[in-house]
Amino acid sequence: MIASSNPQKVLPRKISAKNIPDVLIHEIIDGIPLYRRGYRDVLAKTKTVEDIMGCSSLQFFIIDYILGILYPSINRQKYIIATNEAGLHLDKRNNLSGDIMIFDKDVLTIDKIDTHYSKVHPKISIEIDLDVELETFTENGYITIKTQKLLGFGADKVIWFLTKPKSVMIAAKDAEWQTFSWDHDIEVLDGISCNVGKYLKDKGSEFA
Template structure:
C-alpha cells in the first residue's frame, strides 16, 4: 500500500509506500531518512531502515547493561524500535523503552504497538527524515515533548554527532551534557555511556 502525497494545489505528486513511514504524528507521516532516494532507486528500503554501526553498538551496550541494574521482576526492557501508540494515527518508534512490567503485561503481549507509556525512553540519534524540521534539534524536541505529554516519565537522548546526551523530565528543567557525565536513569540507577564504551573497547 502507498500514500498519495499531494501538493498545495491538490494534485497528486507521487505515491509513497507505507513501508517508508518511520513514525506518525496526528495523521502526518514522518518518513525514514533518505526515503526519497528509495523512491528514485538510489537506495533500498533496507538501507534506510538500518542502523549505523555506532548507533547499533551504543544501543546494544545500553541494553546489555540495564538488566543487571534494574529490578527485572518489576520492569521490562523493550528495544528494536519498539512502537508506542498513545492516540489515533499517532505513534513513535523507541530505541530502548523501560516499562512497568505489570502494566504492560496487563495490556497484553501481542503484535500491536504498546499503548502503556514507558517509564523511561532512551534514544540514540534517529532514522527520521529531518527535511521538514530544518534540523535534528527541532525533531528531537518535538518527539521528546510528545512522549512526555503521553505519560513517559523521562526521555534520555544520546547523539553521536556531538557526543552529547539530553535528559528531559516532565515538569523539570531539561538539560544537555556530555557522554562522560553520569546520568540517573531512574530509581537511582546510574548510566555513564563513556565509561561503558571505554570498558568495551579495552576488553
C-alpha cells in the same frame, strides 16, 4: 536545553505521499508522516528498503552497552525492556518508535500485550540519534516535539544520546530539560547509570 519549547518546521521538497510506501514511514506526529532517513534513495532506486532499515554500527554499539547494563541490574519482575524500534500508539494521529523503552509491568499488563503498537506509555524512553529524514522539522524541533509527546503520554523520563555533538539530553516531568557532554554518568532509573563517553573511550573508539 538542547531544544526549544516551540518546535520549528522546515519546508520539505514535495514528494507525493501516495508514491511513498508505508514501509518507509518511521513515525507519525500530529498526522504528519515522518519518513526513514534515506527514503529518497529508495524512491530513486539507488538503495533498497533493507539498506536504510538498520542503525549504524556506532548506534548499535551504544544500544548494546546500555542494554548490557540494564538487563542484569533492572528488576525484571517489575519492568519490561523493549527494543527493536518498539512502537507506541498515542492516538489516531501519533505513532512513535523508540530504540529502548522501559515499561512498568503494572502499566503494561499482560492483557495489554498484543500484535499492535503499545497503547500504554513507557516509564523511560531512550533514543540514540534521529532515524527520520528532517523535512518537516528541524533537528531540535523534532527532538522537542517527540520528547513532549512522550512526556505528555506519560513517560517519566526521555533520554537522548546524540553521536555528532557527543551529548546527552534528559527531559523529565516537571523538571528543566538538561544537556550534558555524554561522558557524564547518567541515571536511567532506580540508581542504574551509564556513561557512554567513558565506555567508548575505554573501548578505544575514535568517537569517544
